[in-house]
Amino acid sequence: MKRSSKRYKELTKKVEKILYSPEEAVNVLKNTATAKFEESAEAHVSLNVDPKYADQQLRATVIFPFGTGKKVRVVAIVKDAELYNAAELKAEKIGSENLIEEINQGYLDFDVLIAQTEMMPKLAKLGRLLGPRGLMPSAKAGTMTNDVKSAIDEFKKGKIEYRVDKTGIVHVNFGKTNFQASELIENLRTFYRSIMENKPTGVKGRYFKSFHLCSTMGPSIEVDWNIF
Template structure:
């Protein structure tokens, strides 16, 4: 651990679980990088991702966005392609884009497709799948309403899914955000996770939750307070 990391880490009580308000204020105080760090949430859930009915994958619109510029690619033709361009999509195409990606191009953050394009996009499964870039109806990226999908991603709609250990990783903003804005985004994410709780999940749902800046230490949240908040 470097000197600066040790210095900010000393501000955190490792034996304490913080409220959302305390954590969102503290995560700003424990940022020390010279760039505007992202703030991320890691939530370990009481689910078994090996069971299909307990695999959580969805998306949520953060009320204050992520603070990040998102490059959106849309697979569409005709009127839908024009609608995507009008909504602010960075790249729009069909066969030409598929060939470009097959050639190694991946200069985008989110891919959206109309349902009729999925036969074509399916060729890219081995490339886009491992990078979590494959359009998927579960998170709203396979849709005929490409205008709304593009605008939502540009405004701060994020995707998330459980990894093989049952942990969700998701961005909730930047260090430059006011603490109350971070708290609003974090609350939106946690309430969405609660809504997605599988009926077959037993025991405590929120096992542990922490937030941290890109370079900073993790700050543990009080899961009892979180559970009370999201079930109000």
């Protein structure tokens, strides 16, 4: 466990028990990212919501202006696959019913599946395979669309879907620790604005409970969300 390691204990000494400004928090995050691999920059946001109620659920998308630093594998299912050039669009695959069958046979080497709206009925048989993996296309996630080319481009550039978990917390990676501090801060502000813009209608009282950052192997840093 990282929390019991000597390295981790030393890193925790660099984090004060205070509320950091977003800029200060990002700087501390970068200074505590000392693993031997390029760590992700993570945000963990606790919200005053109870997801068991429909009007307190949060599920939305955000496009990070500086991306996530992760190579995203995108495939698309369209009616007329011959009208699309997968290489030109930087998609792993673009297909029609042939791709549906390939996925049904076990092909899952992708992170995002985009489907043209009229193809959705044909994807119904993939529900049990894709649903539990969070890969089933939906309008809410921006993966069921008639503008397939734009959707591919957005996800390649850093669009992600996020949602609140059953405990009321949203977890996202908003970049890599080798990003410039200014890039991480702008990604973080974009994420904060998205959470605000998608505030569930059923929220009563304050919306945010806490806002923490950390690197993959680093200690938790609490952010003052009031000064975003």
